Amino acid sequence: xxxxxxxxxxxxxxxxxxxxxxxxxxxxxxxxxxxxxxxxxxxxxxxxxxxxxxxxxxxxxxxxxxxxxxxxxxxxxxxxxxxxxxxxxxxxxxxxxxxxxxxxxxxxxxxxxxxxxxxxxxxxxxxxxxxxxxxxxxxxxxxxxxxxxxxxxxxxxxxxxxxxxxxxxxxxxxxxxxxxxxxxxxxxxxxxxxxxxxxxxxxxxxxxxxxxxxxxxxxxxxxxxxxxxxxxxxxxxxxxxxxxxxxxxxxxxxxxxxxxxxxxxxxxxxxxxxxxxxxxxxxxxxxxxxxxxxxxxxxxxxxxxxxxxxxxxxxxxxxxxxxxxxxxxxxxxxxxxxxxxxxxxxxxxxxxxxxxxxxxxxxxxxxxxxxxxxxxxxxxxxxxxxxxxxxxxxxxxxxxxxxxxxxxxxxxxxxxxxxxxxxxxxxxxxxxxxxxxxxxxxxxxxxxxxxxxxxxxxxxxxxxxxxxxxxxxxxxxxxxxxxxxxxxxxxxxxxxxxxxxxxxx
Amino acid sequence: xxxxxxxxxxxxxxxxxxxxxxxxxxxxxxxxxxxxxxxxxxxxxxxxxxxxxxxxxxxxxxxxxxxxxxxxxxxxxxxxxxxxxxxxxxxxxxxxxxxxxxxxxxxxxxxxxxxxxxxxxxxxxxxxxxxxxxxxxxxxxxxxxxxxxxxxxxxxxxxxxxxxxxxxxxxxxxxxxxxxxxxxxxxxxxxxxxxxxxxxxxxxxxxxxxxxxxxxxxxxxxxxxxxxxxxxxxxxxxxxxxxxxxxxxxxxxxxxxxxxxxxxxxxxxxxxxxxxxxxxxxxxxxxxxxxxxxxxxx
Numbered sequence: 001x002x003x004x005x006x007x008x009x010x011x012x013x014x015x016x017x018x019x020x021x022x023x024x025x026x027x028x029x030x031x032x033x034x035x036x037x038x039x040x041x042x043x044x045x046x047x048x049x050x051x052x053x054x055x056x057x058x059x060x061x062x063x064x065x066x067x068x069x070x071x072x073x074x075x076x077x078x079x080x081x082x083x084x085x086x087x088x089x090x091x092x093x094x095x096x097x098x099x100x101x102x103x104x105x106x107x108x109x110x111x112x113x114x115x116x117x118x119x120x121x122x123x124x125x126x127x128x129x130x131x132x133x134x135x136x137x138x139x140x141x142x143x144x145x146x147x148x149x150x151x152x153x154x155x156x157x158x159x160x161x162x163x164x165x166x167x168x169x170x171x172x173x174x175x176x177x178x179x180x181x182x183x184x185x186x187x188x189x190x191x192x193x194x195x196x197x198x199x200x201x202x203x204x205x206x207x208x209x210x211x212x213x214x215x216x217x218x219x220x221x222x223x224x225x226x227x228x229x230x231x232x233x234x235x236x237x238x239x240x241x242x243x244x245x246x247x248x249x250x251x252x253x254x255x256x257x258x259x260x261x262x263x264x265x266x267x268x269x270x271x272x273x274x275x276x277x278x279x280x281x282x283x284x285x286x287x288x289x290x291x292x293x294x295x296x297x298x299x300x301x302x303x304x305x306x307x308x309x310x311x312x313x314x315x316x317x318x319x320x321x322x323x324x325x326x327x328x329x330x331x332x333x334x335x336x337x338x339x340x341x342x343x344x345x346x347x348x349x350x351x352x353x354x355x356x357x358x359x360x361x362x363x364x365x366x367x368x369x370x371x372x373x374x375x376x377x378x379x380x381x382x383x384x385x386x387x388x389x390x391x392x393x394x395x396x397x398x399x400x401x402x403x404x405x406x407x408x409x410x411x412x413x414x415x416x417x418x419x420x421x422x423x424x425x426x427x428x429x430x431x432x433x434x435x436x437x438x439x440x441x442x443x444x445x446x447x448x449x450x451x452x453x454x455x456x457x458x459x460x461x462x463x464x465x466x467x468x469x470x471x472x473x474x475x476x477x478x479x480x481x482x483x484x485x486x487x488x489x490x491x492x493x494x495x496x497x498x499x500x501x502x503x504x505x
Numbered sequence: 506x507x508x509x510x511x512x513x514x515x516x517x518x519x520x521x522x523x524x525x526x527x528x529x530x531x532x533x534x535x536x537x538x539x540x541x542x543x544x545x546x547x548x549x550x551x552x553x554x555x556x557x558x559x560x561x562x563x564x565x566x567x568x569x570x571x572x573x574x575x576x577x578x579x580x581x582x583x584x585x586x587x588x589x590x591x592x593x594x595x596x597x598x599x600x601x602x603x604x605x606x607x608x609x610x611x612x613x614x615x616x617x618x619x620x621x622x623x624x625x626x627x628x629x630x631x632x633x634x635x636x637x638x639x640x641x642x643x644x645x646x647x648x649x650x651x652x653x654x655x656x657x658x659x660x661x662x663x664x665x666x667x668x669x670x671x672x673x674x675x676x677x678x679x680x681x682x683x684x685x686x687x688x689x690x691x692x693x694x695x696x697x698x699x700x701x702x703x704x705x706x707x708x709x710x711x712x713x714x715x716x717x718x719x720x721x722x723x724x725x726x727x728x729x730x731x732x733x734x735x736x737x738x739x740x741x742x743x744x745x746x747x748x749x750x751x752x753x754x755x756x757x758x759x760x761x762x763x764x765x766x767x768x769x770x771x772x773x774x775x776x777x778x779x780x781x782x783x784x785x786x787x788x789x790x791x792x793x794x795x796x797x798x799x800x801x802x803x
Contacts, residue, residue: 231765251570251588255767302566309566309590367760370749371589374564377750385748386661 027486027504030220033242034497035227039198041391042181045165046118046125050390051247051410054163055497058214059203059222061165061186064092064111065157066213069492072415074157075213078106078166078187082157087449088135088149090156096143098210100168101191108139113169115147129423130163130412152447154454155327155416162414189217189500200225203499218503237262237482244483246497249367250312253480264482268314269495270323271410271477272420273368275301279470280434282400287358292350294469297404298336299343300379301372303474310368313478314493320462321421321471325493328417328445328458333466343379355380361405363390369406372474398429408477413494417458418446425465433470529796536792542785550601557595558583561752565590570768584774588760593771596752597778603753604734604782607668611733612726614672619679620722624710626680627687637680644677653736657745667746671733679725686718720797727790731783738779754779 036052045057066077076082079092098106115137118125125131133153138146149156171185184192189209194202201224205217225242227233230252236242237256248256248264257264275297277288287293303317319336322329347355360376360383362369373383383404388396396402411419422445424430425438438461445457465471481491489502520528530536549556559582566589572578573585573593584593626637653670660666690696691714699709738755740746742762747753749760754775761771 230763234766249763251764252767305566309569366744367588367763370760371564371566374562374589374750377562378564384661384663385750387744 032219032222032244032487032499032502033236034222034224034244034246035233035236035242036224037226037228037230037233037247039226039228042177043184043192043195043201044177044180045163046131047177047181049126051495054412054495056184056201056224057163057165058188058496059190059499060184060188060192061167062188062212062214063161063165064094065161067158067161067415068213069494069496069498074161077161077212077214078111085146087152090147090149091140092145092147094143094145095210098187099208100171100185100187101206102168102171102185104168104170104185106166106168106187107142108145110166110169111145111147112137112139113172114167115164117167117172118164127163127412129419130159133159134164152449154447154449154451155414155418158327158414158416158419163412189214190222198226214498214500217500219499222499237484240484243487244481244489244497244502246479246481246491248480248482250310250478250480253482254312256482261485262482263485263487264480265489265491266313266478266480267491267495268316268493269410269477269479270326270413270415270493271408271495272318272321272323273365273406273408273474273477274321275372275472275474276397276402276405276407276424276432277469277471278400278403278432279468280400280432282432282434283403286403287350287352287356288403290350291468292346293352294472295336296343296346296350296379297376297381298469298472299339299346300381301336301375301472301474302338304338306368306371307475310371311475311478313480315478316476318473318476319466321424321465321473322417322462323411323420323476326411326415326417326419327451328454329421330455330459330462332459333463335466336469336472340375340379347380352380355382357382357384358403359384359386361386361388361393361396361402363388363393364408365406372406394430397432400432402432410477410495413496415494417462418442421458421461421465422446425461425470433465435464435468435470438464438470526796530792533792533796535788536796539785539787539789539792542781543789546601546782546785547605549598550605553595553598553602557592557598559592559595561591561595561599562750563591570764570771572768573770573774576770585770587757587771588764593757593774596757597754597775600752600754600757600775601778601782603664603747603751604737604779607664607671607737608730608734608786610668611671611675611737612730614669615674615676615729615733616679616722616726618673619676619725620683622676623680623683623685624687624714624718627684627689628691628706628710628714630688634684637684641677641680641684644674644680647674649674650736650739653740654743654745657740662740662745662748664747664751667737667740671736675729675733675736678729679722682721682725683718686721687714690714690717720794723797724790724794727786727793731786731790734779734786735783 038050038052040050040052041048043056045053062078064077064079066075078095080095082090082092085091094108100106115134117123118131119134119136133149135148135150140146168185172180182195189206190203191206192201193204203222205220209216233245234252237245253264256262277294278286279288279294281289307315307317319333320329320331324331360373366387373385376383409420422442425433426442427434427439441457441461445454445461448454479495483489486505487502488505568586568590569588571582571586574580574583578585582592587593622637626634653674656670657666696709696713699713737746741753741755742759747756757775758772765772
């Protein structure tokens with residue numbers, strides 16, 4: 001198709017000419033320009049649930065523990081060592097000589113204050129699952145601290161290396177989450193010099209960063225702008241006013257990969273895309289309370305085709321409500337091969353020979369959502385398509401008013417099945433299933449300190465979820481990172497953009 | 506006798522008003538073009554199921570974004586396929602239904618509302634006029650797009666909602682124009698004569714006023730139809746109008762937008778047909794005005 005190629009190249013050339021501006025950012029100026037698609041509700045990492053928030057969290061703050069994204073090994077970060085005193089008590093020796101960006105010295109008081117603050121439910125941390133396993137913290141001396149757990153929680157180390165970062169006690173007590181969101185202060189490799197909500201964040205390298213396993217920052221300045229439209233992002237990439245964009249859809253990434261001046265890197269992420277069905281009947285009488293209908297939905301979707309044609313890259317088909325690399329995410333469950341005839345037969349058996357019409361919700365990846373509804377329509381499940389903002393859909397979901405939705409969950413990059421399956425199947429406000437048997441098994445799996453027992457009970461729970469077709473898990477996501485050849489970066493499979501690992505070529 | 510009769514009979518045998526109208530219409534290029542395009546699209550919309558080469562809803566993910574035939578594609582999909590591998594030509598044909606239906610019904614609803622209000626205001630005057638004028642001002646003070654967006658966002662987008670919202674929003678121009686022309690006509694002698702011989706008010710409105718304001722009405726209908734079609738496209742583009750998988754030209758532009766840099770035809774094709782339809786409707790309205798009321802032509 002030579003004609004096609006010429007025209008698209010022409011279009012791109014014309015575009016590049018029309019937006020040509022003096023390059024604002026490059027190696028020479030030392031500023032890396034990055035685009036975020038989504039706007040953050042609050043930079044304070046405990047008060048947003050966005051992927052962009054995780055990226056900033058890892059740059060600005062540090063946790064007690066660090067998990068090496070390559071080897072998955074846990075090493076001390078703000079803590080130098082830790083040990084289990086008993087099943088529900090962890091003791092940490094803290095690193096000495098660390099200071100926060102505002103000059104406040106880091107010690108046990110900061111850990112105690114942060115843990116006590118976030119563990120308290122009424123303080124309203126956005127994702128309770130990240131923190132609600134901790135009861136309190138206790139200072140032993142200035143550089144020794146104990147964290148008390150509510151009950152046995154074997155994934156504690158994983159959570160402490162992920163979403164639990166340590167805040168400066170004096171500063172946080174004074175400004176609270178909203179002040180922290182506008183002027184974040186942490187110990188991390190990058191300090192924030194400017195926050196203009198909805199516009200941009202400016203990060204500067206922390207010159208006095210301690211000898212952390214994260215490594216020293218090499219890029220002096222990072223300017224992150226919020227640009228919702230992918231086309232605008234690409235136009236700015238062409239014109240040189242952006243150096244790095246990520247979460248680039250596969251189609252565009254394929255085209256960009258054909259050009260010489262960009263590096264396109266694809267990595268898998270822990271994000272799993274799934275269909276959530278109201279099996280518990282919270283939204284009133286609906287077809288999904290019938291197991292046959294839920295099975296029909298599972299058979300109606302051609303997962304392989306979605307992965308091959310739409311998601312591409314390192315995406316994979318999944319049948320479990322968790323990411324395969326997560327601890328406990330056993331893949332030995334019932335798999336539903338694409339079989340529209342069987343789906344129709346099951347619907348007829350369930351009493352819907354002509355199908356039915358149902359409200360369908362989605363909040364991201366409209367294209368995938370449309371493709372999924374097409375599969376459903378093809379077997380007779382007519383959908384009223386509703387595209388909502390994430391927060392709006394989450395709220396509807398908590399009220400139990402969503403019969404069918406295309407959802408995704410990134411597990412906060414926590415490499416443990418509890419971060420996903422236990423988030424959604426333990427009768428919380430987002431649980432659309434409310435199955436007592438699953439709850440019972442997950443309780444055992446989540447709190448056991450014996451790895452074999454954990455695996456055994458996750459297997460039971462995951463197999464029941466698949467057998468009962470409570471969800472229709474479909475695929476794992478991948479992310480395309482596109483950056484100019486001046487930037488050196490190797491993305492990690494956990495969907496976290498690490499500025500500290502980037503450098504100029 | 507023939508001497509006297511000649512000029513008279515010549516006058517009688519000359520072209521009748523109807524014939525003059527016809528000849529004016531046939532020589533009006535804009536009208537001919539507009540009318541033929543609109544008629545063509547109406548036919549296409551009515552017979553879409555027969556004309557469409559494929560099912561517009563049939564998804565084939567392995568055949569995504571096949572280019573149209575003039576850009577290196579094949580005749581299997583003359584206008585290519587969209588981001589889900591659905592035949593673009595078929596979606597375009599079915600999309601014509603949505604656009605024309607929304608345009609026609611919205612113009613009909615707003616036409617009925619606006620004409621009733623305008624004629625009443627112009628004919629009765631006084632308090633009725635004051636109320637109608639007030640309502641028109643209130644309506645004019647609200648930006649159509651904003652109100653439509655808000656209402657659709659609250660009620661949820663669907664074909665019915667979009668038609669109703671547009672129908673209930675676009676009556677202002679009907680009311681303004683109908684009020685002015687009724688005011689003009691109701692001062693005429695033949696209206697006074699009808700009143701004097703005791704004709705009832707409905708009779709006067711229907712047989713004396715309406716036929717004489719009809720020319721203006723037709724022009725407004727075409728204007729508002731084009732307006733409604735564009736608004737529907739705008740709402741669908743913003744994701745608030747017709748919901749997928751229903752094909753709508755605005756939605757097609759929106760869906761193609763992400764690939765605009767590399768596959769510009771995804772946006773160009775629905776954009777172009779939308780442009781041609783709106784242009785044709787406007788030309789048709791302009792032509793109708795020129796032909797029916799040549800004296801009003803500036």
